[in-house]
Amino acid sequence: MLVVDILTGGVRGGTAIMFAALGETLAERAGVVNLGTEGCMLVGALGGYAVAAETGNPWLGLLAGALAGAALGLVHAVAVVWRRADQFATGLTLMFLGLGLTSLFGAAYVGKAAPGFDPVPLPLLGDIPIAGEILFRHDPVTYLTFVVAPLLWFTLNRTKAGLLVRAAGERADVLHVHGHSADLVRTAAVTAGAALAGLGGAQLSTAYAHAWFEGMTAGRGFIAVALVIFAAWRPLWVMAGSYLFGAALAVAPALQARGHALNQFALDALPFVITLVFLAVLGRRTLRAAPEELRRVFAR
Amino acid sequence: MTLTEAPTRHPLLAARGLTRAFGDVVANDGVDFDVLPGEVHALVGENGAGKSTLLKLIYGVHRPDSGRLTVDGAAVSIAGPADALSLGIGMVFQDLRLVPALTVAENVALALPGRLRLDAMARRVAAAAEDYGLAVDPLTRVGHLSIGERQRAEILKVLISGSRVVILDEPTSVLAPQEVAALFDVLRRLRGLGYGVVIVTHKLNEVRAIADRVTVLRGGRVVLGGADPRAHSDAELVEAMVGRAVPPLPADRPAPPPGRAPAVSLRGVGAYGEGGALRLRNVTLDVMPGEIVGVAGVAGSGQRELCEVVCGLRPVAAGVVTAAGAVAEVPEDPLADAVVPGLTVVEHIALGLPGVPRRRFNVDWRRVAGLARELDAAVGLEMAPGHRRVAELSGGNVQRVMLTRALGRDDTALVVAAYPSRGLDVATTRRTQELLLARAAAGAGVLVVSEDLDELISISDRIAVMRGGELAGVVDARGADRQEIGRLMLGGAR
Ligand SMILES: Nc1ncnc2c1ncn2[C@@H]1O[C@H](COP(=O)(O)OP(=O)(O)OP(=O)(O)O)[C@@H](O)[C@H]1O
Ligand SMILES: [Mg+2]
Numbered sequence: 001m002l003v004v005d006i007l008t009g010g011v012r013g014g015t016a017i018m019f020a021a022l023g024e025t026l027a028e029r030a031g032v033v034n035l036g037t038e039g040c041m042l043v044g045a046l047g048g049y050a051v052a053a054e055t056g057n058p059w060l061g062l063l064a065g066a067l068a069g070a071a072l073g074l075v076h077a078v079a080v081v082w083r084r085a086d087q088f089a090t091g092l093t094l095m096f097l098g099l100g101l102t103s104l105f106g107a108a109y110v111g112k113a114a115p116g117f118d119p120v121p122l123p124l125l126g127d128i129p130i131a132g133e134i135l136f137r138h139d140p141v142t143y144l145t146f147v148v149a150p151l152l153w154f155t156l157n158r159t160k161a162g163l164l165v166r167a168a169g170e171r172a173d174v175l176h177v178h179g180h181s182a183d184l185v186r187t188a189a190v191t192a193g194a195a196l197a198g199l200g201g202a203q204l205s206t207a208y209a210h211a212w213f214e215g216m217t218a219g220r221g222f223i224a225v226a227l228v229i230f231a232a233w234r235p236l237w238v239m240a241g242s243y244l245f246g247a248a249l250a251v252a253p254a255l256q257a258r259g260h261a262l263n264q265f266a267l268d269a270l271p272f273v274i275t276l277v278f279l280a281v282l283g284r285r286t287l288r289a290a291p292e293e294l295r296r297v298f299a300r
Numbered sequence: 301m302t303l304t305e306a307p308t309r310h311p312l313l314a315a316r317g318l319t320r321a322f323g324d325v326v327a328n329d330g331v332d333f334d335v336l337p338g339e340v341h342a343l344v345g346e347n348g349a350g351k352s353t354l355l356k357l358i359y360g361v362h363r364p365d366s367g368r369l370t371v372d373g374a375a376v377s378i379a380g381p382a383d384a385l386s387l388g389i390g391m392v393f394q395d396l397r398l399v400p401a402l403t404v405a406e407n408v409a410l411a412l413p414g415r416l417r418l419d420a421m422a423r424r425v426a427a428a429a430e431d432y433g434l435a436v437d438p439l440t441r442v443g444h445l446s447i448g449e450r451q452r453a454e455i456l457k458v459l460i461s462g463s464r465v466v467i468l469d470e471p472t473s474v475l476a477p478q479e480v481a482a483l484f485d486v487l488r489r490l491r492g493l494g495y496g497v498v499i500v501t502h503k504l505n506e507v508r509a510i511a512d513r514v515t516v517l518r519g520g521r522v523v524l525g526g527a528d529p530r531a532h533s534d535a536e537l538v539e540a541m542v543g544r545a546v547p548p549l550p551a552d553r554p555a556p557p558p559g560r561a562p563a564v565s566l567r568g569v570g571a572y573g574e575g576g577a578l579r580l581r582n583v584t585l586d587v588m589p590g591e592i593v594g595v596a597g598v599a600g601s602g603q604r605e606l607c608e609v610v611c612g613l614r615p616v617a618a619g620v621v622t623a624a625g626a627v628a629e630v631p632e633d634p635l636a637d638a639v640v641p642g643l644t645v646v647e648h649i650a651l652g653l654p655g656v657p658r659r660r661f662n663v664d665w666r667r668v669a670g671l672a673r674e675l676d677a678a679v680g681l682e683m684a685p686g687h688r689r690v691a692e693l694s695g696g697n698v699q700r701v702m703l704t705r706a707l708g709r710d711d712t713a714l715v716v717a718a719y720p721s722r723g724l725d726v727a728t729t730r731r732t733q734e735l736l737l738a739r740a741a742a743g744a745g746v747l748v749v750s751e752d753l754d755e756l757i758s759i760s761d762r763i764a765v766m767r768g769g770e771l772a773g774v775v776d777a778r779g780a781d782r783q784e785i786g787r788l789m790l791g792g793a794r
Pocket of ligand 1 (some may be wrong): 723
């Protein structure tokens, strides 16, 4: 069934975006925009694929992907938080850095085989008609996102660490009055967020595409940044939004599998068109939900 | 209090010889100050006298250049607010330090070490609110609270984090009279429980109402240290603050000339407030040239919307506003609405000039600075030097820049002044009132909003009382009856 195919593809394809968008949510709730998310995903994708290929263990690959993303995120944090560099310029630079690094070191892995994650239908749950097919016949990394989004929600809203992150994003000066360092909190949030983006990249190469090729993230990092805004910085809305974009990405393959000849360029542009429409429609309204320190960054 | 008990009360906190300079401004110069358990200690002085600086030295926001601090008799070194908090010193800043997007309980949790347990924290906040008589709901977001409630939340935060010395910097300047009374009830309760309370204020009646001792600062030095306020007359305290006597306002003034077109005329005016609700309803009011109309009312009764409608800053939803000419405005909340903190004093004055002098294509800053100096000399509110950035000025000094800019112009048909004396010291408040009277005498219409009924009665010709966005009544200021005004404000039965 076409709809089931698209929705199943949405969950599968939305996973990488969701990791990245959740990571960006964390960073932005602390008051820092990381436009380099795309770059973090790329280094995560290559790092994950390369380590999986070399060690034969895709789980080590995932770990490597997260670490690679975190390393790039730490660069962003140092530049933006400690050196007070411009967030947007640094983020874009980071994106190109990720692109350059991965095309330099990634050439050897193009077309090379590596062990990856294959779908593991969950017992019982996977047998539920329709819903089981859409949700519970995926690879293990996709299942991971089912818990990561609620976990991020819990961390942000119910733990002291999350409270510090929110305070850093709303009023850094208040945090300072209570003897905390907003700079430290932001550094941690940006780095952890970038690790999530790296994880998303690794999912893309080891579980979604089962391959590495140059620029394989294809703008997912930017979609993730936009998604955070239209999900009003809320992890659970980010989760829903990621599936929406995943579904948009799944429309083309699902139609092609049925032999429909469609303009490939138009289909490729679909997720970005959706993004633009959402941003244009929700723009003003969501900005009011933005963390205060972030609004300062946007409204300069 | 018995006489034998007094000498055994060791100070909770004692400062000796605190000195701190900012560049060539010596903000505190060898200041001695102490806080006893179970007292309310008022700290008073002119704008820029160094009150906030002293408090910030105690709280560790700034480090002293020299001098020392003892807590419970032991010498301490306070390197930052965290140190002060752990020594039991809590501060309620003039601009409150709360995160609006977080709930009251979350804000309190931010100030405490340890894990976050929101339910337990909410219960703890509710219990403390009950104990200290500080009514505030722990689960409401701070951004949704009124300013008085925010202040209570901040005090709760300070108390729950274990402070025994509670420092409040000008807490009453943002409060309505009823809220001030409620705050003082809380402070009395804290005094009874043995807390040491420090309060900064510019109002002598507040010193008399709440303070056990008073310390006066002038030019960074203590001119009266820990004195009993009952032992000094108002005139003596004012002279200690200002360095000279301040004469009262002239009692008799000419009546406004009759038979001219109003400076501004409102007919059945309505307007929407920030949230989209109708906050101003069917207001009909004229301000005649040469007349001062005071606006009284409980905070949030539509005063802000009235001022903004008259100044053309807010769209009129119903009715007609007719102004006879240009309007000069003293904004209600300068820091939010009218100040660019990064710009200097001179640059702020330039923003208010009708035309900016130029040399070729550039602004002629030398001449602008000259104009600003002339303006300052003419207005006489003693603004801070022109090159100072507004961000580093004391609260009252920001207000002086706003007032000089608005009252220095003589080309306006109307002056709208919201809370003109907010944060100003005694002498400057007097000068401001004189300036408003002078603008009226020169033929301008003046609309003044204030929480201070005494101020309104002493300078206005008529007082318009607002209630719930409507004009509840207009009374003659001469021989005005406070009871009557209060009744109009609250809308009680006659
Ligand atoms: N961070 C700073 N940098 C430079 N100068 C400062 C700074 N803080 C205070 N000052 C200066 O020190 C002096 C004392 O300022 P302070 O804020 O202590 O006055 P205040 O008594 O609290 O006045 P107000 O009644 O207006 O609040 C002023 O001249 C002020 O401009
Ligand atoms: Mg001050």
